[in-house]
Amino acid sequence: MSEFIRDAILTGIWETFVMTFFASLFSYIIGMPLGVLLYSTSKGRLMENRIVNAVIGTIVNITRSLPFLILLVLLIPFTRMLVGQSIGTTAAIVPLTIGAIPIVARMVESSLSEVQPGIIEAATSMGASPMYTIIHFVIPEAMPSLLQGGAINVATVLGYSAMAGVIGGGGLGAIALQYGYYRYQSDVLWTTVALLVIMVMLIQEIGIRMSKKHRKT
Numbered sequence: 001m002s003e004f005i006r007d008a009i010l011t012g013i014w015e016t017f018v019m020t021f022f023a024s025l026f027s028y029i030i031g032m033p034l035g036v037l038l039y040s041t042s043k044g045r046l047m048e049n050r051i052v053n054a055v056i057g058t059i060v061n062i063t064r065s066l067p068f069l070i071l072l073v074l075l076i077p078f079t080r081m082l083v084g085q086s087i088g089t090t091a092a093i094v095p096l097t098i099g100a101i102p103i104v105a106r107m108v109e110s111s112l113s114e115v116q117p118g119i120i121e122a123a124t125s126m127g128a129s130p131m132y133t134i135i136h137f138v139i140p141e142a143m144p145s146l147l148q149g150g151a152i153n154v155a156t157v158l159g160y161s162a163m164a165g166v167i168g169g170g171g172l173g174a175i176a177l178q179y180g181y182y183r184y185q186s187d188v189l190w191t192t193v194a195l196l197v198i199m200v201m202l203i204q205e206i207g208i209r210m211s212k213k214h215r216k217t
Contacts, residue, residue, distance in 0.1 A: 005188055008175055013195065015089045016171035019161040023096035024154045031101040034060065035108025036134060042109075046120065046130035056105075064102035068160050071099050072167050092161065092169030100157050107153055111145035112138055144211045151207020155200045162196055172196055 034056060040046050041053040066074075072095045079094040080086040115138050123133040139146070165173030172192045180189025 005179060005185075008179070009172070009188075009191065009195070012170070012172040012175040012192070016158065016161050016173075016196075016199070019089055019092050019096055019164065019169070019171055020154060020158045022093050023100055023157050023161070026093070026097040027100035027104050027153070027157070028150070030097075031104025032108055034101065034105040036112065036139075038105060038109040039112040039138075040130065040134055046124075046133060060102040060105050063098070064106065066099075068095075068099050068163055069166060071095055072164060072169075076167070087168030089170040092164040092167075092171070096157055096160050096164060099160055100153060103156060104153050107149040108146065111142045111149050114145055115141045144215045147214060148207050148211040151204050151210075154207070155203045158196065158200055158203065 037056055038053060038060070041049040041056075043050070043053075063071075075095045075098060076086045079091050082094055083090050085091050112134075119137055119141055120133060123137040128137070161169065161171050162173030162176070163169075165171060165175070165177045168174065172195055176189050176192040179185050180192060
């Protein structure tokens with residue numbers, strides 16, 4: 001493996017980290033409130049509202065059902081309008097974020113739904129408002145599950161970032177495609193695959209450890 005390829009892989013690791021970090025951050029900024037809304041407006045919950053739940057749920061389901069590669073292509077005009085370019089690491093963050101938002105929303109909704117009804121009833125009996133109950137009782141109680149789900153979501157974004165290489169998104173996915181696949185350099189292909197697997201395993205292990213630590217506290 002040449003020095004040029006090694007430098008390209010190191011750059012690819014950094015680009016993958018940047019894409020994964022910012023896409024995960026932005027997807028949680030938007031997806032977390034959506035997940036809370038999906039949970040709180042569902043049937044029998046604190047802020048039950050069928051219309052709001054149906055609208056948000058439909059949008060989330062439609063976005064979630066689109067294959068990520070198709071979403072990448074569909075969002076090219078929007079990405080270009082938003083960041084001024086449709087290829088590169090910065091551009092890839094846009095579809096990565098939009099693709100991860102519905103996954104985050106559903107994961108958050110699922111984690112909050114695991115909270116025992118007795119905790120909510122106790123908070124309500126003390127006169128806590130629905131929003132106060134969600135913020136100070138439901139979310140803290142669901143934190144271990146949220147942390148574990150967060151690790152899964154970040155790992156999913158990391159996997160999506162590899163696919164972004166198809167449209168010039170940069171990162172390890174682009175290197176695997178350009179040098180490993182198109183130029184038949186199997187050592188480059190397997191190296192990038194191994195690095196992606198290691199990164200996913202590390203993210204999941206961190207999430208599991210954080211979840212276990214929070215359960216003990």
